[in-house]
Amino acid sequence: MSPMTPLIDVHCHVAPSTFPRAPHERAASQWPCMHATGSSNTLMIGDRPFRELDDRSWATARRLEDMDRDGVAIQVLSPMPELLSYWLDPTDAEQLCMHSNEQIARMIASAPGRFRGLGAVPLQDPERAARLLPRLRREFALSGVEIGSNIGGEMLGNARFDPFFAAAQEEGMAIFVHALHPVAAKAVAVSATFSALALFPLDVAMGAASLITEGALERFPRLRIGFSHGGGALGAILGRLDQGWRAQGSRGRSPSEQARTMFFDSNVYDATYLRCLASEIVPGRVFLGTDYPYPIMQRDPAVFVDSIGLNEAGVESIRYRAALTFLGEGAHRSE
Amino acid sequence: MSPMTPLIDVHCHVAPSTFPRAPHERAASQWPCMHATGSSNTLMIGDRPFRELDDRSWATARRLEDMDRDGVAIQVLSPMPELLSYWLDPTDAEQLCMHSNEQIARMIASAPGRFRGLGAVPLQDPERAARLLPRLRREFALSGVEIGSNIGGEMLGNARFDPFFAAAQEEGMAIFVHALHPVAAKAVAVSATFSALALFPLDVAMGAASLITEGALERFPRLRIGFSHGGGALGAILGRLDQGWRAQGSRGRSPSEQARTMFFDSNVYDATYLRCLASEIVPGRVFLGTDYPYPIMQRDPAVFVDSIGLNEAGVESIRYRAALTFLGEGAHRSE
Numbered sequence: 001m002s003p004m005t006p007l008i009d010v011h012c013h014v015a016p017s018t019f020p021r022a023p024h025e026r027a028a029s030q031w032p033c034m035h036a037t038g039s040s041n042t043l044m045i046g047d048r049p050f051r052e053l054d055d056r057s058w059a060t061a062r063r064l065e066d067m068d069r070d071g072v073a074i075q076v077l078s079p080m081p082e083l084l085s086y087w088l089d090p091t092d093a094e095q096l097c098m099h100s101n102e103q104i105a106r107m108i109a110s111a112p113g114r115f116r117g118l119g120a121v122p123l124q125d126p127e128r129a130a131r132l133l134p135r136l137r138r139e140f141a142l143s144g145v146e147i148g149s150n151i152g153g154e155m156l157g158n159a160r161f162d163p164f165f166a167a168a169q170e171e172g173m174a175i176f177v178h179a180l181h182p183v184a185a186k187a188v189a190v191s192a193t194f195s196a197l198a199l200f201p202l203d204v205a206m207g208a209a210s211l212i213t214e215g216a217l218e219r220f221p222r223l224r225i226g227f228s229h230g231g232g233a234l235g236a237i238l239g240r241l242d243q244g245w246r247a248q249g250s251r252g253r254s255p256s257e258q259a260r261t262m263f264f265d266s267n268v269y270d271a272t273y274l275r276c277l278a279s280e281i282v283p284g285r286v287f288l289g290t291d292y293p294y295p296i297m298q299r300d301p302a303v304f305v306d307s308i309g310l311n312e313a314g315v316e317s318i319r320y321r322a323a324l325t326f327l328g329e330g331a332h333r334s335e
Numbered sequence: 336m337s338p339m340t341p342l343i344d345v346h347c348h349v350a351p352s353t354f355p356r357a358p359h360e361r362a363a364s365q366w367p368c369m370h371a372t373g374s375s376n377t378l379m380i381g382d383r384p385f386r387e388l389d390d391r392s393w394a395t396a397r398r399l400e401d402m403d404r405d406g407v408a409i410q411v412l413s414p415m416p417e418l419l420s421y422w423l424d425p426t427d428a429e430q431l432c433m434h435s436n437e438q439i440a441r442m443i444a445s446a447p448g449r450f451r452g453l454g455a456v457p458l459q460d461p462e463r464a465a466r467l468l469p470r471l472r473r474e475f476a477l478s479g480v481e482i483g484s485n486i487g488g489e490m491l492g493n494a495r496f497d498p499f500f501a502a503a504q505e506e507g508m509a510i511f512v513h514a515l516h517p518v519a520a521k522a523v524a525v526s527a528t529f530s531a532l533a534l535f536p537l538d539v540a541m542g543a544a545s546l547i548t549e550g551a552l553e554r555f556p557r558l559r560i561g562f563s564h565g566g567g568a569l570g571a572i573l574g575r576l577d578q579g580w581r582a583q584g585s586r587g588r589s590p591s592e593q594a595r596t597m598f599f600d601s602n603v604y605d606a607t608y609l610r611c612l613a614s615e616i617v618p619g620r621v622f623l624g625t626d627y628p629y630p631i632m633q634r635d636p637a638v639f640v641d642s643i644g645l646n647e648a649g650v651e652s653i654r655y656r657a658a659l660t661f662l663g664e665g666a667h668r669s670e
Contacts, residue, residue, distance in 0.1 A: 153523055184541060188488055197579040198544035201572045202537045206519060209533040229575065233568025235614075236535045239605025240564065243631055244532040256605075270574025271589075276611035277571075294577055321445035 005316065006073035007302055007322035010176065011265045011289025012229055015043060015080040016103045017058040020095065020242025027092045028232060041082070050082060058103065058291040060110050066292070067114065072321070075292065076327070077104045078118040078146035080179045086152040093122035105140035116327055117142040118176045123151050126160055130167035137171055143327045144224070145176030149200075149207040149232075150183050156207040157214025169220045172328050178228040179204050196296075201268075204232030207260065209241060212255045217262070224264030227327050228289065231275065234259060235281040238248070239274045242247045256281075263326045266318055267298060271308040279314055287323040339650065341408035342637055343658035345511065346600045346624025350378060350415040351438045355430065362427045367418060385417060391628040393438065395445050400450065401627070406637045407558040408655070411438045411662065413453040413481035416515045421459045421487040428457035429467070440475035451662055452477040453511045458486050461495055465502035465591070474507055476652065478662045479509030479559070484535075484542035484567070485518050491542040492549025504555045507663050512613055513563040514539050531631075536603075539567030543597065544576060545592045552597070561598030561661050563624065565609065569594060570616040591616075598661045600624025601653060602633060606643040615647055621660040 019253035034053075036042075043050045052186040054155035055079070056062050067075060079100040085093040094169035104117040119142040121129035129145075136142045150156065156177070168175055176291070179200035184190075189201065204227050211217055211225070222239040227234065260282050267289040268274050278286040288305055298304055305318050324330045347383040355400040357366035364381035369388075371377075378385045390658075391397050392415070402410060414435040420428040432455035439452040471477040480503070485491065491512065503510055506641035514535035519525075525534065539562050546552055546560070562569065576590035595617050602624040603609050613621040623640055633639055640653050659665045 004434040018496075089538070130627060150523070155523060155525065182519075183523045184517075184519040184537075188485070188490060188518045192489065193579065193583075194545070194548055197576055198541060198548065201575055202519075202540060202568060203538060205568060205571075206533060210525075210529070211530055213533065230571065233537060233571040235539060236540075236565065236568040236603070236608055237533060239603045239608055240536055241532055243604040244528065247630060248528075266576045267576040272615045273574055273611070275573055276608070276615070278613070280607045295582060 004061035006320045007071050007288055008074045008076065008291060008320045009072045009290050009301060010076040010226065010287045010291040010323050010326065011230045011267050012075040012077055012293065013057070013080045014077045014104060015053055015057040015083060015105060015289075016099055017041070017055070020195050023092055023095060025090055030085075030087055032096070034116070035133060035156070043083065051080070056295075060107055063293070064111060064114060070300065073085045074114060074116060076116045076118060076323070077107055078178065078256060079104070079120045081146065081148065081178045082091050084120055084146070084148055084180060085122065090122045090125035090128050093124065095130065097121055100141050101136060101142065104142065108141055114200045118144045118146045118174065121147075123147055123161065123164060124162040126162070130163045133167045133171045133173050137173060142173075144168070144176060146178050148180035149177055150201040152179070152279055153183060153186060155214070157210030157212070157216050159214070161218065162216070165216060165223060169223045174328060175223065176228065176324050177204060177207055177225065179232065201232030202230040203230050204239045205234040205237060207234070208234045208259070209237065212241060215252070217258045219251050221261075224263070224326050224328060226265065226287070228265055228267060228287070230266065230268035230277055231259075231262070231264040231282075235277045238281065260285060263287060263322060266305060267291055269298060271284075271304070275308045275310065278308070278312055278318055283314070284317045285322055287326060288318055341373070342406050342640075343409045343655045344407045344627060345411040345561065345622045345661065346602050347410040347412055347520070347627040348392070348415045348629065349412045349435075349439060350388055350392040350418060350443060351434055352376070352390070355434060357429055358430060362423055365422055367419075367431070372620060380417065380517065385630060388416070389628070395442055397576045398628070399446060399449060405635065409449060409479070410453045411453060411658070412442055413511055413513065414439070414455045416481065416483065416513045418489060419483055419515060420457065421453055421483060423457075425460035425463050426642055428459065429463065432457055435621060436471060436475050436477065439477065440442065443476055453479045453481045453509065456480050456482075456499070458482055458496065461497070461499040461669045465498045468502045468506045469506050472508060475507075479503070479511060481511045481513050483515035484512055484538040485516070488521060490543030490545035490549070492547070492551050494549070497551070497554065499556045500551060500558060504558045509561065509661050509663060511561050511563065512539060512542055514567065536564040536567035539564050540569040540572060543569045543594070544572065544590075547576060547593045550587070552593045553587050554615050556596075559598070559661050559663060561600065561622065563600055563602060564602065565603035565621070566594075566597070566599040566617075567613055571613045580667050595620060598622060598657060601640060602626055604633060606639070606641045610643045610645065613643070613653055614645055618649070619652045620657055621653050622661060623653055
């Protein structure tokens with residue numbers, strides 16, 4: 001590939017450097033706060049240290065340097081998932097979501113052309129989330145929203161989220177599903193590390209599977225929806241979902257056909273599985289995603305995506321074409 | 336391939352046609368009972384109909400006909416997983432497990448050379464399960480045991496199961512891990528169908544991942560352990576487990592290296608993913624498994640495994656070589 005072929009990184013997180021005060025005592029134990037001491041910044045959730053962050057999370061200078069170094073033309077910014085705040089009252093969560101959305105909007109405005117944004121909405125209240133989508137597009141110039149792989153323990157395919165999906169389809173807002181508080185972790189004692197490494201991708205697969213089996217993608221066929229961590233483990237269970245679908249009478253599109261209308265990021269750290277996913281399971285539907293700027297992120301993304309053995313069209317797709325289609329900008333570029 | 340190349344099907348279930356009475360009132364609500372009316376047989380768990388079964392589950396005549404029709408030389412028999420009975424008192428569970436083991440032993444004896452057996456042990460009491468293993472091998476001629484993907488909600492990598500794994504390694508008993516009562520289903524309301532289709536393979540991946548991250552395979556490096564449903568979704572998350580392992584200092588073997596010492600059945604209903612799994616992710620470690628005789632089973636297994644595009648060594652491996660190694664009979668055949 002030409003070194004000029006753009007890279008678009010769809011899985012990149014941000015976090016505000018400061019937060020408003022908790023609106024009332026009840027929310028305080030789950031409210032974020034940045035604890036800054038010299039060069040160290042610790043994002044606290046209530047009185048619990050959640051993650052060490054540096055200014056790559058809120059400023060654009062180092063971020064742009066890193067993008068230039070890595071050949072990333074555009075980063076698609078989404079909130080650190082813990083900020084999605086499904087565990088707060090919807091009114092409180094909306095305040096926090098809008099704080100993240102404002103930050104993303106500022107970062108987009110600071111470097112024209114280099115960023116797109118996926119905002120946050122309080123999806124524990126689907127109607128409220130639906131009402132916010134037009135504002136996110138018009139006031140904040142966001143391309144879509146990031147949502148959790150489950151919403152406070154509820155599966156994404158639950159029909160109660162339909163008003164949100166309907167509004168996203170209507171507004172043409174992309175949806176990026178990111179692992180968050182895996183359902184399985186509520187039922188078994190596991191370490192935070194095991195949850196992040198093993199349960200994150202399994203929860204993403206569970207969310208995607210529930211959207212498929214509950215028919216959400218049949219109800220909203222123009223939805224542009226993408227999944228973190230390569231769709232988690234979805235690619236490994238589509239055959240079984242198809243077998244069950246056949247046993248139930250083969251109505252509508254098969255699960256694997258539905259999966260090929262979704263998008264998946266490349267964030268699997270495994271050239272073998274990624275080649276299988278991007279070239280055979282869901283061809284043309286995988287976009288670059290690195291998890292920048294967190295320690296686990298995929299480094300040298302250009303080297304990674306170019307090394308997995310895709311043909312030229314496959315490399316173009318994973319480098320930028322799938323991302324543009326996901327973001328709703330595909331038509332502009334395909335001329 | 337020559338049509339004479341043997342097929343060994345490692346994922347085949349049986350169930351007794353009758354059960355002893357519940358030993359006491361406390362166990363009755365979770366005790367199995369066969370309710371037979373004319374041609375219909377319903378396995379009840381307590382007063383709850385669990386599954387319709389026919390005589391393929393306990394007799395060998397039709398089973399052998401089906402095997403001959405399908406070119407299956409050997410079936411490896413394991414109990415219907417619901418009979419593993421981790422939810423009963425260990426003494427009661429042992430009685431039920433031994434009832435299944437006796438049935439498997441009778442079926443093996445009824446058709447010499449055509450069956451192998453994977454028995455049941457009350458793994459909610461690991462020491463008790465460990466003590467039973469020598470009897471299972473000597474009295475019942477079983478090659479190993481079937482266990483759940485979690486044990487009453489506890490992860491397989493939990494060190495409390497070490498006495499069992501130590502005994503299995505010592506006795507040379509194979510372990511077949513089968514999806515059962517997925518952990519995630521305890522934390523979210525999903526249908527039985529969704530649980531069986533989507534959560535079964537995710538729970539298998541969770542169990543396998545916990546064995547890897549908790550170091551069980553490092554403590555018991557000679558264990559022969561296989562996983563149902565193609566290892567569930569494990570193949571899709573190994574890159575992420577490896578990335579975490581590198582971040583933690585790369586001690587011992589990487590998760591993907593450990594995975595290549597495990598076995599996986601072919602029961603994924605997807606030639607694309609199976610080819611990726613069997614030829615690239617865990618080459619040589621996949622054996623045929625159909626889920627016979629249940630409605631979801633893989634039909635025409637010879638056609639299926641021959642059609643996925645493996646080279647000759649790969650086809651031989653999935654047809655019988657990996658199964659023989661898993662069963663501890665590899666040395667006899669490799670001469």
